[in-house]
Amino acid sequence: MFEKILLASDGSEFAxxxxxxxxxxxxxxxxxxxxxxxxxxxxxxxxxATRQWxxxxxxxxxxxxxxxxxxxxxxxxxxxxxxxxxxxxxxTIVEYADENSSDIVIIGSRGLNSLQEMxxxxxxxxxxxxxTCPVMIVK
Numbered sequence: 166m167f168e169k170i171l172l173a174s175d176g177s178e179f180a181x182x183x184x185x186x187x188x189x190x191x192x193x194x195x196x197x198x199x200x201x202x203x204x205x206x207x208x209x210x211x212x213x214a215t216r217q218w219x220x221x222x223x224x225x226x227x228x229x230x231x232x233x234x235x236x237x238x239x240x241x242x243x244x245x246x247x248x249x250x251x252x253x254x255x256x257t258i259v260e261y262a263d264e265n266s267s268d269i270v271i272i273g274s275r276g277l278n279s280l281q282e283m284x285x286x287x288x289x290x291x292x293x294x295x296x297t298c299p300v301m302i303v304k
Contacts, residue, residue: 166190166193166194166268167190167191167193167194167197167268167269168194168196168197168198168268169198169200169265169266169267169268169269170187170190170191170197170198170199170200170267170268170269170271171199171200171202171258171261171262171265171267171269171270171271172184172187172199172200172201172202172234172271172272173202173204173254173258173270173271173272173273173288173292174201174202174203174230174231174234174273175203175204175230175254175273176203176229176230176231176233176234177273177275178273179273179274179275179303179304180234180272180273181233181234181237181273182273182303182304183271183272183273183301183303184201184233184234184237184238184271185237185303186271186301186303187199187238187243187271188237188238188241188243190269190271190301191238191241191243192241192243197243197244198244198245198246199238199243199244199245199246200245200246200247200248200265200267201231201234201235201238201245201246201247201248202248202250202258202261203227203230203231203247203248203249203250204249204250204251204252204253204254204257204258205227205249205250205251205252206251206252206253206254227249228247231247235247248261254288255288255291255292255295256291256295258270258272258288258292258296259291259292259295259296262292262296262297262298263296263297263298266298267296267298268298268299269298269299269300269301270292270296270298270299270300270301271300271301271303272288272289272292272300272301272302272303273289273302273303274287274289274302274303274304275287275289289302
């Protein structure tokens with residue numbers, strides 16, 4: 166069924182729930198592989214840079230946001246990798262999913278930035294409208 170599972174994550178509560186669904190799907194196929202995609206947008210990058218003293222602290226901070234999802238995948242014995250990209254989250258997720266022939270994108274219905282979501286429309290909605298593969302939006 167689904168082998169190349171793309172989990173779009175920002176470390177939010179909804180992203181963690183999405184990870185749980187990714188684990189469930191991955192367990193249905195022994196060849197499944199999950200890619201956790203964390204997209205750093207310009208505003209997040211600037212805010213992170215002002216709070217962190219050096220590049221290694223910044224990298225550690227971003228990995229901490231994904232630690233729960235990473236732990237869930239490890240505990241379930243699901244093969245995974247983490248990709249960190251820079252850009253506008255919606256289009257970057259769509260581009261990655263399409264270029265890497267993802268079988269499904271799993272994404273939380275809301276992320277960490279609720280103001281952006283209200284003003285610009287949710288990232289999950291943009292991904293669902295624009296990608297060529299199925300999208301599971303998790304509440």
